[in-house]
Amino acid sequence: MSKSNDSMKKTLTVAFLLCLVCSIIVSGAAVALKPLQERNQEHDRRSNILVAAGLIQPREATFERVDELFSQMHIRVVDLRTGQYTDAVSPEQFDQLRAASDPQMSSALAQDPAGIRRLEHYGLVYLVGDVDHPERIILPVRGSGLWSTLHGFLALEGDGNTIAGLGFYQHAETPGLGGEVDNPNWKAQWPGKQVFASGTLEPRLGLASNPNPDYEVDTLAGATLTARGVTNLLRFWVGEQGYGPFLAQFQ
Template structure:
């Protein structure tokens, strides 16, 4: 009888302990949620500034972002700015999965392997004190070897010259495709030109770029041992810089018609 009581008490104590632990974990998750959201937002802004070459060590990220960055929404169907959605509350990733807020891509169109393209994209503009455009930061994404890579492509005001390319989320192989995060490789993008007489010309090639080649200004070294990741980055850039991506917007922006 005493043994049964002992087992019963053990079970009761175990259940109570599980309940208490669950309550503590749930409470901690709720309490930490605002901090997690704030940190995610801060990291997002840090990557935008990094792509634009505006990240300054030791300087407040929020302060630089709020002072230098103008956030706008672009209708990718028209290539023009729009107020159809609020850039602060708009969830671009969720919108890309919503048939009412996105466009289905055919196999021929879907170079980036994303299936659907959101109809609205949040873009980030860097202006000087006279509100003259200096840089354009565009969200980009596409499938690599193991994952969808999410990043930002920054262009000069000419909408053609690369300022920087950063990826803030991916699951590519460390040491191989994961080298998209390597500062040495990212530096190779600076100054490259994405268009050649209106056609998307930026390319990741196998091996090293021949600096004497006439195409060198459009070419970037491939990632050693990461052919599929390199191809994925190449393809996602060709998609987002093409007619189904930002090309209509960039054309309108250069012509003062955005």
């Protein structure tokens, strides 16, 4: 008499083979789709840089258009300790966030208003126009909000002082409150604001309930900690510990 097909051994064998086949399919799909995922991630990064710089609208960010505009930009590496350009690392290969977690490529912060803990030695800058006399200067910025680290780009005019745009591409702030950093109406308040107090390198940009018309924009209603975090991170990255020494040469 043949053995029953409901035996424990056969059940486990079928389950094992099914899991094996599924794992092979999932692994194969992940490997096959990785280039596409990386391409989409790079497209998203470039799009956010161009949107922050005011060079393109989100609805216009097709692959072809983004690649065309981005090819006209210059990417340079700045030594944040000196404010000077450096060839110590390749701008095409340098991962600024990864460098921040590498003890050989970063330093712990004794004063950390942005809440990032460690500061990388080198930072990327994206330049529109001539490298020595750019029309726009785009800086990556990041810092702690209420629930998350906000990652974005701050775009400045060629004087290194006038804001051209600001955008955050990654955060987990509360929708309708801190998440209003994504609101186009709020972002539209930034162009034209000044970064530094007149005749100084003291950062004055930020958010306030009664904003100074030259330096500040309206705060985020009901999101005090997110608003404070945005102010702190912006002032940090344009200050002495961040890109401040680099920006000084354009003023």
